[in-house]
Amino acid sequence: xxxxxxxxxxxxxxxxxxxxxxxxxxxxxxxxxxxxxxxxxxxxxxxxxxxxxxxxxxxxxxxxxxxxxxxxxxxxxxxxxxxxxxxxxxxxxxxxxxxxxxxxxxxxxxxxxxxxxxxxxxxxxxxxxxxxxxxxxxxxxxxxxxxxxxxxxxxxxxxxxxxxxxxxxxxxxxxxxxxxxxxxxxxxxxxxxxxxxxxxxxxxxxxxxxxxxxxxxxxxxxxxxxxxxxxxxxxxxxxxxxxxxxxxxxxxxxxxxxxxxxxxxxxxxxxxxxxxxxxxxxxxxxxxxxxxxxxxxxxxxxxxxxxxxxxxxxxxxxxxxxxxxxxxxxxxxxxxxxxxxxxxxxxxxxxxxxxxxxxxxxxxxxxxxxxxxxxxxxxx
Amino acid sequence: xxxxxxxxxxxxxxxxxxxxxxxxxxxxxxxxxxxxxxxxxxxxxxxxxxxxxxxxxxxxxxxxxxxxxxxxxxxxxxxxxxxxxxxxxxxxxxxxxxxxxxxxxxxxxxxxxxxxxxxxxxxxxxxxxxxxxxxxxxxxxxxxxxxxxxxxxxxxxxxxxxxxxxxxxxxxxxxxxxxxxxxxxxxxxxxxxxxxxxxxxxxxxxxxxxxxxxxxxxxxxxxxxxxxxxxxxxxxxxxxxxxxxxxxxxxxxxxxxxxxxxxxxxxxxxxxxxxxxxxxxxxxxxxxxxxxxxx
Numbered sequence: 001x002x003x004x005x006x007x008x009x010x011x012x013x014x015x016x017x018x019x020x021x022x023x024x025x026x027x028x029x030x031x032x033x034x035x036x037x038x039x040x041x042x043x044x045x046x047x048x049x050x051x052x053x054x055x056x057x058x059x060x061x062x063x064x065x066x067x068x069x070x071x072x073x074x075x076x077x078x079x080x081x082x083x084x085x086x087x088x089x090x091x092x093x094x095x096x097x098x099x100x101x102x103x104x105x106x107x108x109x110x111x112x113x114x115x116x117x118x119x120x121x122x123x124x125x126x127x128x129x130x131x132x133x134x135x136x137x138x139x140x141x142x143x144x145x146x147x148x149x150x151x152x153x154x155x156x157x158x159x160x161x162x163x164x165x166x167x168x169x170x171x172x173x174x175x176x177x178x179x180x181x182x183x184x185x186x187x188x189x190x191x192x193x194x195x196x197x198x199x200x201x202x203x204x205x206x207x208x209x210x211x212x213x214x215x216x217x218x219x220x221x222x223x224x225x226x227x228x229x230x231x232x233x234x235x236x237x238x239x240x241x242x243x244x245x246x247x248x249x250x251x252x253x254x255x256x257x258x259x260x261x262x263x264x265x266x267x268x269x270x271x272x273x274x275x276x277x278x279x280x281x282x283x284x285x286x287x288x289x290x291x292x293x294x295x296x297x298x299x300x301x302x303x304x305x306x307x308x309x310x311x312x313x314x315x316x317x318x319x320x321x322x323x324x325x326x327x328x329x330x331x332x333x334x335x336x337x338x339x340x341x342x343x344x345x346x347x348x349x350x351x352x353x354x355x356x357x358x359x360x361x362x363x364x365x366x367x368x369x370x371x372x373x374x375x376x377x378x379x380x
Numbered sequence: 381x382x383x384x385x386x387x388x389x390x391x392x393x394x395x396x397x398x399x400x401x402x403x404x405x406x407x408x409x410x411x412x413x414x415x416x417x418x419x420x421x422x423x424x425x426x427x428x429x430x431x432x433x434x435x436x437x438x439x440x441x442x443x444x445x446x447x448x449x450x451x452x453x454x455x456x457x458x459x460x461x462x463x464x465x466x467x468x469x470x471x472x473x474x475x476x477x478x479x480x481x482x483x484x485x486x487x488x489x490x491x492x493x494x495x496x497x498x499x500x501x502x503x504x505x506x507x508x509x510x511x512x513x514x515x516x517x518x519x520x521x522x523x524x525x526x527x528x529x530x531x532x533x534x535x536x537x538x539x540x541x542x543x544x545x546x547x548x549x550x551x552x553x554x555x556x557x558x559x560x561x562x563x564x565x566x567x568x569x570x571x572x573x574x575x576x577x578x579x580x581x582x583x584x585x586x587x588x589x590x591x592x593x594x595x596x597x598x599x600x601x602x603x604x605x606x607x608x609x610x611x612x613x614x615x616x617x618x619x620x621x622x623x624x625x626x627x628x629x630x631x632x633x634x635x636x637x638x639x640x641x642x643x644x645x646x647x648x649x650x651x652x653x654x655x656x657x658x659x660x661x662x663x664x665x666x667x668x669x670x671x672x673x674x675x
Contacts, residue, residue, distance in 0.1 A: 117619050119550050128552035129584045132666065133640045134619050135628045136550065140612050144630055148610040151649045194625075197613035242590075249630050250583065250638050254610060 001270075003089035004222040004229035005377065007036025007215030008342040013178055013333030016110040017209035025054040025105035026062035028211035033063075036215040037226040038099060045070035045097030047087045049080040049104055049336065059103065070097035076245060077114075078284060078367025079259075081337030082375040086235035088216035098217060104338040105211030113207055114138060130247045139204050139287060140196035141246040142369055146289035147198055148254040153304035157198055159311070160288040161189035163323075164202045164330050166315045167285060171327025174353050178206055179331045203288040205329035212338035214345070219380070230348040231380040233273070233361065236266030239371035246369045255304075257290065260297040260365065263374040268299075271376040273361055275299040278376075280347045280356050281321050282340040282364040285328040290368035298363070317354055325354035337366045344377045382462045384507060388455065388495035396489040397449045399516065402437040405485040410436065428479035434515055434523045437480075438488040451492035452511045452529075459531040464506050466534050472527045484517045493526065506532025549621025551664060557587045560599055565665040570655045571599040572637055583637040604655035605672060606633040611647040629653065629669050642668040 009031025011017065011024050033040060040063040046056040047070075056071040070091040074080035081104070088100035108114060117136035121127050135141060149155055168184045171177035184202060192201040222229035240258035242251050251258070268274050275298060283294050292306035300321055301309040315323035326332045326343040333339055344362040346352035361378040404410070406429050414433050415425060422430075429437075440446070446453035456467065480486070490513040497507030508530055515523040554562050564571035573585035577594025588595050611629040618624060622642075629643035631653055643653065653669040660666055 116617055117550070119620060122550045123553050125553050125555055125558060126584070128554065128558065129640055131550045132552040133628055133668070134614060134622050134626060134642050135612065135640060136619055137614075137617065140614050140628065143612040144610050144628070147612065147649070151610070194613065194615040196615065197625075247640075249610075249640070 001089045001093060001232045001235065002219050003092045003216055003232045004219050005085065005214050005232065005341070005345050006217055006222045006225045006227055006229050007032040007034075007038065008345050009033070009035055009213045010335075010339065010342060011105070011211045013176065013208050013210040013335070013339070014109075015178075015207075015209060017107055021105050021107055021111070021211075022054050022058055022062065024107070024209070024211035025052075025059050025103050025213075028105055028213040029059060029063055029101050029103050032101060032213035032215045035227065038215060040065045042099045043101055044068055045088060045091050045100030047072045047074070047084045047091075047100060047102045049073065049077070049084070050075045051077055051080075051336075052104055052106070054103070054105055070100060074373075076367065076370040076372070078286065078336045079370040079372035081284070081341060081366035081373065082235060082364055083237050083366065083373035084338075085214060085216060085232060085341060085375055086237060086373060088214075089232045089235055092216060092218050098221065100216045101213055102216065102338070103211065103213040104336050106336075107209045108334060109207040109209050111209070115204070115207055126244055126247070135247070137196065138246060138369075139199050142287040142289060143196040143199045144247075144249060145254055145293075145369070146287075149289060149293065150198060152255045153307070155289075155292065155304075155307045157190065157200065158186060159292065159307035160198075160203050161186050161200075162310045163285065163288040163291045163315070164189050166310075167324050167328040167330040170317065170323075170325050170354055171331025174327050174332060176353075177327040177332040178208065179327060199287060199289070202330075205286045206334045208333040208335060210333055210335055210339075212335045212342055214338070214341055228349045228379070230345040230362075230377040232375065233378045233380065234267045234269075234271035234376040235373070236263045236270065237371070237373045238262030238266065243371060245371070248369070255293070257293050257297050257368055257372075259370075259372050260294055260368060260374075263365065263372055264298045267363070267374050267376050271361070271378075273376065277361050278321065278363045279359045280325060280344070280362045281323050282326075282328075282344050282362065283323060284337050284340065284365045284368050284372075285324060285330050286334070286367065288330070291323075294365060294368060298365075317356060322356045325352055325356060337364075340364055341375065344375070348377050348379060382458060384458065384462055384495065384497070387458045388492065391451050391454050392492040394449065394451065394491075396491040396514070397447060397451060399487040399489045400438060400447060402486045402488070403441060404437070406437060406480050406482050408482055411482075428481055431476035431479065431523070432474070434474065434476065434480070434486075435525065437486045438515065451490055452509065452527075455492060455495060455509050456531065459507055459509070464531040464533050466503070466506075466532050468503065468530050468532070470508070470528045470530050472525055475524045477522050480517070480522060486515050486517060486522070488513055488515050501530065501532060503530065504532040504535035506530045549660060557585055557597070561585065562664070564599070564601070565657055565667055568657050570602040570604045570633075570639070570667055572602050572633070572635060574598050574600045581635055581637050583639055600635070602633050602635050602655070604633075606631040606639075606653060608643070608647060608649055608651040608653060608669075609638055610649060611643060613647065631669055639667070641666070644668065644670045
């Protein structure tokens with residue numbers, strides 16, 4: 001695509017921001033514009049998640065953005081993350097806007113916590129098959145997939161735990177991470193309490209307060225800006241047959257994430273690269289089992305082989321597929337996947353705190369278990 | 381009705397309490413105990429005391445009583461009477477004019493400096509009471525302290541929340557496409573949508589058959605038997621209407637579709653189960669699973 005991410009910005013990541021969600025959004029957008037070397041007056045497009053409480057016009061007012069020619073929202077929770085950049089890139093390519101900022105800001109820990117039972121969500125007719133029977137949290141909904149995956153492929157709780165250990169290892173050396181300096185062992189994971197069997201506490205990502213923003217413009221304009229641009233080599237969305245939000249339990253098979261398969265095929269086709277060309281993978285990690293399934297859907301290993309792939313050490317910074325060098329949402333913060341895109345930009349620029357050497361292509365994925373999205377960013 | 385501000389002005393007008401002599405002179409054993417307790421390893425306190433110890437010398441002891449003219453004691457009694465029965469110390473500032481030497485014998489006098497309120501705080505409504513104490517060696521002031529407490533009425537506790545079992549269970553949303561299912565549950569039938577065009581069985585149901593496009597949904601009544609395809613044992617957080625841990629099972633019916641429901645008993649993939657219906661109230665009956673009796 002003829003678009004690039006030229007600025008990234010974020011607030012602090014905390015458990016209690018002490019400020020409104022709008023202020024978090026405004027702070028993140030301002031920081032991203034400063035990073036890009038652009039002014040609010042350069043912005044003519046804004047994109048966010050349908051779940052975000054901050055209206056585009058409210059963000060524009062706070063920043064003093066004079067006018068907007070493009071504003072758009074993407075649905076399905078964390079599945080929207082990479083699709084916000086896709087929306088921005090399409091707007092830039094089609095001339096609907098020149099500079100588009102993608103943002104996501106919330107008080108997800110001190111305010112409305114997604115990990116609690118969302119009684120209001122049961123008003124959605126799709127949810128009337130799950131919430132009323134007691135299946136009312138994201139962890140429990142993922143646990144249903146995870147139990148079947150273990151049954152089919154012989155994966156164990158330790159196999160899930162290895163994902164948490166590597167994320168926390170990377171977070172331990174990232175000063176911005178909530179779990180900076182606090183690595184865990186596999187024994188810690190195994191000793192952590194059950195949340196929704198087979199998921200333990202340390203299989204579940206954090207709940208965080210904070211905001212992240214990303215500035216997208218054309219590749220041509222990017223060349224005149226101070227940072228090395230992270231080119232959008234490919235962007236894709238995906239949903240699959242008989243798709244539900246978190247509860248696609250009625251397909252023939254429960255061990256895959258076919259919507260991520262749709263994303264994967266789109267990314268490889270549009271970028272012209274394949275799994276072996278990926279230097280860093282920023283995979284959505286709200287719950288560890290779906291990291292294993294993603295590795296299979298994206299083609300890094302065969303069906304059922306992810307446990308062996310992970311155990312081989314491939315996901316270490318020195319491995320064949322360094323995973324979430326910032327610590328992911330298990331280690332750094334849960335910003336609905338947007339902090340992972342910022343990390344991918346840093347890896348392309350060469351400015352990450354846990355920088356992988358000679359990065360050409362970074363893969364980023366968005367929320368799993370829901371209709372989702374993905375990006376390949378690179379130096380072009 | 382007590383006029384707190386008037387009482388405060390009266391007590392403040394009394395000025396300082398009569399000087400109260402410390403129990404013991406400044407002494408090395410107490411200095412050493414204090415240094416150990418605080419973890420201060422400075423070797424220099426052999427002839428003078430650490431300044432921050434100043435309050436220690438005039439403490440009243442384990443069974444000490446406030447003197448009748450102590451302004452803080454008087455003010456506390458008035459606020460107690462006015463209903464501000466709880467107390468928390470909020471801050472103190474100390475000023476040291478010089479080191480205190482071993483052997484010096486201190487006295488202390490306290491006056492009421494300020495009473496402000498009522499203030500609404502996180503603890504409850506209350507008054508901030510500030511006193512000023514001055515320590516003397518003979519007639520020489522050697523240290524001062526401004527000390528502030530909050531005297532408050534504890535905020536009333538919220539109404540006790542109903543236990544997890546009593547909390548209202550989450551109810552399903554029901555519309556024209558799904559009403560037949562919940563009506564079936566009320567009648568003790570597990571109804572599965574069957575396309576009136578091509579006969580496709582489908583759960584969860586919808587208005588248009590994805591196979592043939594017909595909009596003639598009918599249903600069959602399931603025999604209610606199947607096996608556990610997957611399951612979750614839910615521990616955290618609490619779920620309205622349920623006591624943790626509990627099991628939710630995804631059951632594959634003999635007819636071929638999957639249906640979610642709570643499972644009573646030890647779960648396992650492949651476990652044969654049958655449906656049971658639990659009446660929540662007149663309008664809602666929920667299907668759930670139990671291990672099949674005939675196995």
